[in-house]
Amino acid sequence: MKKFIKEKGIVIPLDRANVDTDYIIPKQFLKSIKRTGFGKNLFDEARYLDKGLPDQDCSSRPINPDFVLNQARYAGGSILLARENFGCGSSREHAPWALEDYGIRCIIAPSFADIFFNNCFKNGLLPIVLDNKIVNSLFEETVPNEGYELEVDLTEQTILKADGSVIKFEIDCARKKSLLNGLDDISLTLLHADDIKNFEERWKQKSPWLFT
Amino acid sequence: MTGKTLYDKLWESHLVKDLDDGNSLIYIDLQYIHEVTSPQAFEGLRLAKRSPWRSEANMATPDHNVPTTTSERAQGVEGILDPVSKIQVKSLDANCTEFGINEFTIDDPRHGIVHVIGPEQGRTQPGMTIVCGDSHTSTHGALGALAHGIGTSEVEHVLATQCLQQSKAKNMLIKVNGELGRGVTAKDLVLAVIGKIGTAGGTGYTIEFGGDAIKALSIEGRMTVCNMAIEAGARAGIVAVDDKTIEYLKGRPFSPSAELWDQAEAAWRELHSDDDAYFDKIIELEAIDIEPQVSWGTSPEMVAAISKNIPDPAQMENDAKRGNYQQALAYMGLEANTPIQDIKIDRVFIGSCTNSRIEDLRAAAAVVKGHKVAESIKEAIVVPGSGLVKAQAEQEGLDKIFTEAGLQWREPGCSMCLAMNADQLGEEEHCASTSNRNFEGRQGFGGRTHLVSPAMAAAAAVAGHFVDVRDWT
Numbered sequence: 294m295k296k297f298i299k300e301k302g303i304v305i306p307l308d309r310a311n312v313d314t315d316y317i318i319p320k321q322f323l324k325s326i327k328r329t330g331f332g333k334n335l336f337d338e339a340r341y342l343d344k345g346l347p348d349q350d351c352s353s354r355p356i357n358p359d360f361v362l363n364q365a366r367y368a369g370g371s372i373l374l375a376r377e378n379f380g381c382g383s384s385r386e387h388a389p390w391a392l393e394d395y396g397i398r399c400i401i402a403p404s405f406a407d408i409f410f411n412n413c414f415k416n417g418l419l420p421i422v423l424d425n426k427i428v429n430s431l432f433e434e435t436v437p438n439e440g441y442e443l444e445v446d447l448t449e450q451t452i453l454k455a456d457g458s459v460i461k462f463e464i465d466c467a468r469k470k471s472l473l474n475g476l477d478d479i480s481l482t483l484l485h486a487d488d489i490k491n492f493e494e495r496w497k498q499k500s501p502w503l504f505t
Numbered sequence: 506m507t508g509k510t511l512y513d514k515l516w517e518s519h520l521v522k523d524l525d526d527g528n529s530l531i532y533i534d535l536q537y538i539h540e541v542t543s544p545q546a547f548e549g550l551r552l553a554k555r556s557p558w559r560s561e562a563n564m565a566t567p568d569h570n571v572p573t574t575t576s577e578r579a580q581g582v583e584g585i586l587d588p589v590s591k592i593q594v595k596s597l598d599a600n601c602t603e604f605g606i607n608e609f610t611i612d613d614p615r616h617g618i619v620h621v622i623g624p625e626q627g628r629t630q631p632g633m634t635i636v637c638g639d640s641h642t643s644t645h646g647a648l649g650a651l652a653h654g655i656g657t658s659e660v661e662h663v664l665a666t667q668c669l670q671q672s673k674a675k676n677m678l679i680k681v682n683g684e685l686g687r688g689v690t691a692k693d694l695v696l697a698v699i700g701k702i703g704t705a706g707g708t709g710y711t712i713e714f715g716g717d718a719i720k721a722l723s724i725e726g727r728m729t730v731c732n733m734a735i736e737a738g739a740r741a742g743i744v745a746v747d748d749k750t751i752e753y754l755k756g757r758p759f760s761p762s763a764e765l766w767d768q769a770e771a772a773w774r775e776l777h778s779d780d781d782a783y784f785d786k787i788i789e790l791e792a793i794d795i796e797p798q799v800s801w802g803t804s805p806e807m808v809a810a811i812s813k814n815i816p817d818p819a820q821m822e823n824d825a826k827r828g829n830y831q832q833a834l835a836y837m838g839l840e841a842n843t844p845i846q847d848i849k850i851d852r853v854f855i856g857s858c859t860n861s862r863i864e865d866l867r868a869a870a871a872v873v874k875g876h877k878v879a880e881s882i883k884e885a886i887v888v889p890g891s892g893l894v895k896a897q898a899e900q901e902g903l904d905k906i907f908t909e910a911g912l913q914w915r916e917p918g919c920s921m922c923l924a925m926n927a928d929q930l931g932e933e934e935h936c937a938s939t940s941n942r943n944f945e946g947r948q949g950f951g952g953r954t955h956l957v958s959p960a961m962a963a964a965a966a967v968a969g970h971f972v973d974v975r976d977w978t
Contacts, residue, residue, distance in 0.1 A: 311804050313944045324592075385541075408640060486666075488521055502761035
């Protein structure tokens with residue numbers, strides 16, 4: 294997995310609550326059997342004016358000029374600023390895959406849906422939960438200031454603003470370690486293989502009908 | 506000492522060990538697998554040269570993008586017209602063969618929606634931990650199992666290790682007191698709950714549904730309720746084991762038998778929260794206050810009772826909510842203060858892992874019997890949840906009731922719930938749908954979904970607009 298240590302980038306403000314995973318990546322793109330290539334269809338229904346199809350060349354599709362990703366000032370942005378309950382809906386990991394493939398490395402929001410939040414950490418994406426008031430102020434600062442950037446430092450758990458002020462954020466220490474080192478969860482779990490086997494043996498004694 | 510909740514008991518019985526970093530390793534008894542969220546997980550196993558920890562602890566079926574027309578289904582996997590969908594279904598078949606996983610293939614008579622066939626086959630059992638790369642895995646909690654959706658990385662993790670790294674959720678009890686009124690169903694109950702607590706109300710919690718109204722529900726009704734726990738933000742919803750649970754499991758193909766049954770039953774009967782268990786949050790509702798529900802917006806929390814009007818954004822308490830409501834109404838092409846009963850319908854979908862079981866089909870058939878679908882309806886489809894549900898319905902003559910009324914009788918699959926196959930809404934079409942999500946574009950680009958119970962969808966099919974099924978004759 295890709296490591297996340299520090300990220301400095303343009304902030305893309307997506308001013309919409311309850312952004313669901315269908316909105317992030319519509320279902321017709323879930324037919325792929327690969328993990329990559331979803332970036333061009335990120336937010337497809339909001340980003341383009343026509344109905345998107347899998348394996349389509351998106352460069353000639355009509356774009357929605359009002360949508361934030363289509364505004365030149367946010368080109369190359371890597372930090373998504375969002376509203377509450379971001380990522381609600383399905384468990385599709387295609388949602389973080391699409392964000393990552395597009396170039397997003399960090400999402401800042403007042404709250405996230407559980408499964409999406411969890412999926413981000415499996416893909417080198419850092420979701421940061423901040424108080425609603427702070428998120429509001431970031432929206433107020435981003436929108437009028439072209440080229441507005443933030444620098445996210447996971448080691449220090451800080452967000453540095455251009456004016457030098459710093460916002461602290463919280464993160465679970467297991468997830469922090471995993472992102473900083475780009476760890477492979479499966480290898481880590483397999484270090485406990487003996488414990489799993491011992492558990493399984495005890496569980497089998499207790500609930501033999503589960504092992505027939 | 507304080508007692509334990511059902512969730513506490515399920516968690517503790519599956520705890521392999523607490524890890525140094527604050528997470529825990531939790532053992533998973535069963536993983537359900539489908540074609541959309543698994544190919545990348547199997548590919549990961551291949552690349553790392555890993556094999557499944559316990560291949561028999563997995564069960565697979567293709568459901569998300571299988572076609573539902575009889576002509577396409579007659580030729581099995583080769584009959585799938587969409588080449589991309591066909592590749593995905595074939596990949597599942599090949600992966601299951603390669604890794605030794607039991608699959609109910611598209612042409613198996615027991616094939617169907619994974620959350621319908623799991624309980625139907627008796628694979629889902631009380632006291633289990635169950636995962637699937639699908640958020641509606643919460644359905645299986647209706648049988649006293651701890652079940653929730655996971656992403657593809659975790660699908661691979663469970664395949665390789667039989668475990669998940671997790672931190673424990675908080676406990677919430679949603680207690681529904683009293684008795685539901687006539688014509689008010691499990692679907693209305695859960696939509697009313699989501700309307701009350703919101704789509705993020707359960708985030709970070711496991712929700713136990715309890716109270717007399719839940720106890721009075723059938724197991725299928727409880728599945729409808731737990732299915733939509735995720736729509737309230739909770740990954741898992743659970744209901745305590747009782748006589749109905751035990752009765753439901755008796756004699757199913759994968760249920761234990763003989764001595765093992767007695768042993769299992771004794772263990773299952775312990776699966777309830779203790780009287781003095783501590784819940785971080787308790788929410789109570791009175792069943793008598795719940796009317797048939799209809800969603801009017803683009804989030805499952807945007808619901809209203811059939812007797813009410815579409816809410817007015819101007820009346821909302823803050824700017825954010827006002828904005829959300831305005832955005833939703835603009836997408837839905839609806840005006841504030843319109844009576845819910847005046848919303849006209851173009852299409853009807855009866856199906857999905859929420860409402861495609863035999864009781865759902867019986868309820869819908871009872872409403873349309875002797876009636877005709879309104880002329881203004883472009884298409885009304887009934888998609889049974891499994892091959893066995895379909896066969897049972899046909900034995901009861903429900904298929905005839907539907908087709909005589911002008912509804913189409915289809916083959917099992919997820920169908921128009923997420924519209925990955927050809928079953929889709931056109932732009933700006935309103936659909937009375939028994940599914941679980943009314944997000945923008947969910948049922949087709951520009952489509953407008955209204956979530957309702959099977960009986961309410963059936964009544965809307967006949968009337969061409971929403972009607973109160975309690976007044977149906």
